[in-house]
Amino acid sequence: MRKLILPLLMFTQTVLAENLAFISNQLDNSVSVIDVAKSNVTATIAVAGKPAGVAINHVKRKAYISTPEQGGFAVIDIPTLKLTQQVKVGGASLGICVDHQGQRIFVADWYENTVAVFDSTTLERLHTITVGKSPSGMVVSPDDQWLYVANRMDDSISQIDLHKYSIRNTTKVGKHPFGIALNTDGSKLYTANVESDDVSVLEAGHLKRLNTVKVGARPYALAVTADGKHIFVTNQDDSTLSVIDAASNQPIATVAVGDKPEGISYSAALHRLLVANWMDSTVSLIDPVNFETLSTIKTGEGSRAFGEFISH
Amino acid sequence: MKKTALLVSAVLLMFSGMVNAHGPVRAKLTATIQIDAPAAKVWEIIKNYDDMSWHPSIKSVKGNGSNQKGAVRTLTLANGGTITEELKAYEDSKMTYKYKITEMSSVGTIKHSGQDESLPVLPVGNYAAELQVNDKGGKAEVEWVATYYRAYVNNNPPAELNEEAADKAVTNVLTTGLNALAKKVNPSASPSVQIDIKR
Numbered sequence: 001m002r003k004l005i006l007p008l009l010m011f012t013q014t015v016l017a018e019n020l021a022f023i024s025n026q027l028d029n030s031v032s033v034i035d036v037a038k039s040n041v042t043a044t045i046a047v048a049g050k051p052a053g054v055a056i057n058h059v060k061r062k063a064y065i066s067t068p069e070q071g072g073f074a075v076i077d078i079p080t081l082k083l084t085q086q087v088k089v090g091g092a093s094l095g096i097c098v099d100h101q102g103q104r105i106f107v108a109d110w111y112e113n114t115v116a117v118f119d120s121t122t123l124e125r126l127h128t129i130t131v132g133k134s135p136s137g138m139v140v141s142p143d144d145q146w147l148y149v150a151n152r153m154d155d156s157i158s159q160i161d162l163h164k165y166s167i168r169n170t171t172k173v174g175k176h177p178f179g180i181a182l183n184t185d186g187s188k189l190y191t192a193n194v195e196s197d198d199v200s201v202l203e204a205g206h207l208k209r210l211n212t213v214k215v216g217a218r219p220y221a222l223a224v225t226a227d228g229k230h231i232f233v234t235n236q237d238d239s240t241l242s243v244i245d246a247a248s249n250q251p252i253a254t255v256a257v258g259d260k261p262e263g264i265s266y267s268a269a270l271h272r273l274l275v276a277n278w279m280d281s282t283v284s285l286i287d288p289v290n291f292e293t294l295s296t297i298k299t300g301e302g303s304r305a306f307g308e309f310i311s312h
Numbered sequence: 313m314k315k316t317a318l319l320v321s322a323v324l325l326m327f328s329g330m331v332n333a334h335g336p337v338r339a340k341l342t343a344t345i346q347i348d349a350p351a352a353k354v355w356e357i358i359k360n361y362d363d364m365s366w367h368p369s370i371k372s373v374k375g376n377g378s379n380q381k382g383a384v385r386t387l388t389l390a391n392g393g394t395i396t397e398e399l400k401a402y403e404d405s406k407m408t409y410k411y412k413i414t415e416m417s418s419v420g421t422i423k424h425s426g427q428d429e430s431l432p433v434l435p436v437g438n439y440a441a442e443l444q445v446n447d448k449g450g451k452a453e454v455e456w457v458a459t460y461y462r463a464y465v466n467n468n469p470p471a472e473l474n475e476e477a478a479d480k481a482v483t484n485v486l487t488t489g490l491n492a493l494a495k496k497v498n499p500s501a502s503p504s505v506q507i508d509i510k511r
Contacts, residue, residue, distance in 0.1 A: 027340065027510040050337065068337075111467055218438070237400070237412055237440060259410070259442075260338075260459065278338070279459060301510065302340065 019267050020078065020311045021274050022063040023283055024051035025300030031065055032283075032299040033081055036270055036310060039285050039295045043081045047074045053095050054263070054309035057120055059102025063311065066096040066107060073107055075123070078311055087123050089116050095149070096307055097138045099162070106147055108135035115149060117165065127165045131158050137180040137221065137306070139189070141204065148189055148204070150177040157191060157200075159207055171207035173200035179221025179264075179306065183228035183246070190231050190244075192219040199233055199242075201249055211249040215242035221306060223266040223273060225288050232273055232288065234261035241275065243291055253291045257284040263305030269312050276305035336437070336461045339479065339511035343456045343486035345504070349497045351447035354454060355407040357496060358443065361385055361399050366496055367489040379409070393417045393433030400440070408444035424470040434485070435477045437461040454493065456486045475511070483507055 021034040024047070031051060033043040049067025051074070056063055063076040067086075071093055075085040095108035098120065105118040108131075115135060117127040132151025139148050140162070147160040151170075157177060159169040174193025181190050182204060189204040197219060201211040216235025219242070223232050231244040232255075239261060243253040258277025266273050266288070273286035276299070283297045283305075347354055357366050362375025362385050375385035383399040396415035403409070416432040423429075439460040446453045460482060464473035471477065487505045494503035 026337070237438075239401070260440075279340070279457075 018312060019270055021265065021267075021283070021305075022054050022056070022065065022076065022309045022311070023263075023274075023276055023299050023303050023305045024054055024065055024309075025281070025302055026050050026052055026278070026304045027281075027302030028300035030300045031063075031076065032303070034274070034283060034297055034299070036267055036272060036274065036285070039297055041297060041299065044300065045076060045081060045083055047076075047083060049074075052304050052306055053093070054305050054307040055096045055098045055105065056308060056311045057098045057102045057105075058312060060120055061311070062120070063309075064096050064098065064105055066093045066306075068092045068094050068110070071109075073105070085123060087118065089125075090114070094306070095136045095138045097140055097147075099140045099144045100142060101144055104162075106138055106140070108138055108149060110134050110136070113151075115147070115160070129160060129165050129167070131160070131167065132156050132170065136178050137191075139180050139182050139308075141182065142184070142186040146186075146204075148180055148182070150180050150191055152176050152178055152194075155193075157189065157202065157207060159204075169207045171202065171209065173202070173209070174198045174212060178219075179234075181222045181224050181231070183224045184226055185228065188228070188246070190222050190224065192222050192233055194218050194220065194236075199231070199244060213244050213249050213251060215244070215251060216240050216254065220262045221264050223264045225266060226268040226271075230288060232264060232266075232286070234264050234275055236260050236262065236278075239277075241273075241286070255286060255291050255293065257286070257293060258282045258296065262303070263307065263309060265305070265307075265309045267310045267312065274305075274310065276303035278302055278304055336465055337511050338438075338459055338461055339475070339509060341458045341460075341479065341482050341486070341510075342506075342508045343458075343483070343490055344506045344508075345454050345490040345494055346448070347452040347454060347494045347497050347503070348501065349452055350450065351407060351445045351452040354452040354493070354497055355445045357493065358445070358454075359404065359407070359409075361402070361409060361411075366493050368492045369485060369488050379404070384414070385411075389433060391419070391433075393419060395433060406444070407446075408442060410440065410442045412438075412440035422470060422472055424464075424473075425466075425468070429464070429470065429473060431472055432463055435463045435473055435481050437463050437465065437478075439482075452497075454490055456490060458482050458486060479509055483509075 019036040023032040049070030053066030061078040072088045091111040133153035137150040175195035177191040179192045189202040217237035233242045241255040259279035263276040275284040401410040441458040
């Protein structure tokens with residue numbers, strides 16, 4: 001047995017080195033880059049404009065950081081860890097995501113109630129889609145056909161057709177949905193509802209409401225494990241994660257993290273969760289099997305990391 | 313005192329220029345004071361969640377005598393307003409506790425953008441704070457960190473409910489409390505509170 005385990009471990013180590021987490025530090029105007037396998041900060045990159053949202057283009061090896069105060073986003077080249085461009089969008093860019101083929105970047109504007117679509121090669125605007133009030137969290141379906149947007153002040157989710165750039169469907173969820181996440185096959189959509197302290201579970205294809213799960217105080221964002229079995233939700237005012245069992249739609253555990261936990265992202269390669277703790281200016285590294293914190297990493301002040309922030 | 317006042321107004325001035333530049337964001341206000349006394353002695357005065365007799369702006373506190381997470385206290389202010397707060401964490405060994413505001417009374421309403429807007433007794437939204445005493449080489453350092461949003465959630469807030477109003481009100485509550493605490497420990501002290509606001 002021992003002989004078998006050793007080569008596997010070595011292999012895992014080389015894969016692990018590729019995983020970098022990009023943590024936006026809102027109060028520091030910087031991004032901390034964490035080597036997830038080593039659980040330490042390998043670089044800190046200056047990014048002006050109160051950086052908040054994060055998206056990773058795995059194909060083109062870029063990290064996009066939304067900068068609400070400058071109404072745009074910054075582009076970081078992952079291999080060199082250099083800030084290469086700053087793109088102007090509009091009023092107050094917050095939510096940001098990218099399609100799976102790495103071709104289009106989507107930026108939600110909190111005040112203009114729009115989602116801007118950018119070409120990831122030219123960084124030029126392709127479309128502007130009008131959505132509900134204060135769009136925040138976004139996620140793209142695995143086949144790049146749908147973009148889901150949380151309309152925070154409308155208490156709703158919109159499903160946008162990415163061929164026609166038009167809204168196909170809008171559904172009411174809990175109060176003030178902020179972060180949203182899909183499971184790996186894109187069949188279920190989860191929304192963290194800040195004001196009603198719960199998570200809405202939707203059938204993603206037609207936005208049919210399946211369930212509402214009670215979580216902690218002021219849930220902010222969520223992440224789903226690769227097998228789709230567990231959903232982890234950051235509870236800002238409880239300094240915890242709620243763990244939801246997908247099969248039963250029941251909360252089955254809570255995990256203590258830092259204060260004001262906000263962004264959360266899952267690394268499938270490492271099978272680890274990272275949580276940005278705004279108040280503590282740290283990131284918690286979580287074991288999603290045993291529901292425990294493995295280490296706490298010091299980052300910059302006001303760590304937010306809203307979006308999927310781990311490269312692979 | 314003079315130094316504190318100057319520092320506070322400088323910080324507030326810096327912020328007023330940025331107001332409305334973007335949506336409501338959470339502020340982090342840190343108030344710090346050094347007190348020439350053992351940390352444990354200072355903690356002894358403030359450690360009971362339902363005792364805020366050390367704070368001159370708070371007339372009375374109604375609690376249930378508990379320092380357990382989940383305990384609720386209702387503060388009655390000198391002006392008659394009330395604030396209800398829930399204890400979120402308590403660690404005697406680290407001389408710290410955390411709480412959040414769950415309810416506030418209103419001091420009136422104003423008309424803004426054609427709507428009636430209620431004015432909460434503390435013009436903030438989603439307020440949470442941590443009070444901690446640190447031992448700094450035999451002397452106490454008290455750190456009171458508050459996080460909050462402005463009270464008005466939509467764009468273009470009225471002056472009564474904007475960032476500046478929130479910062480001013482929180483600065484006042486924390487500064488008054490810490491100064492009084494220092495005076496209670498040592499009546500001849502000339503306390504100086506440092507304020508740092510980030511958002």
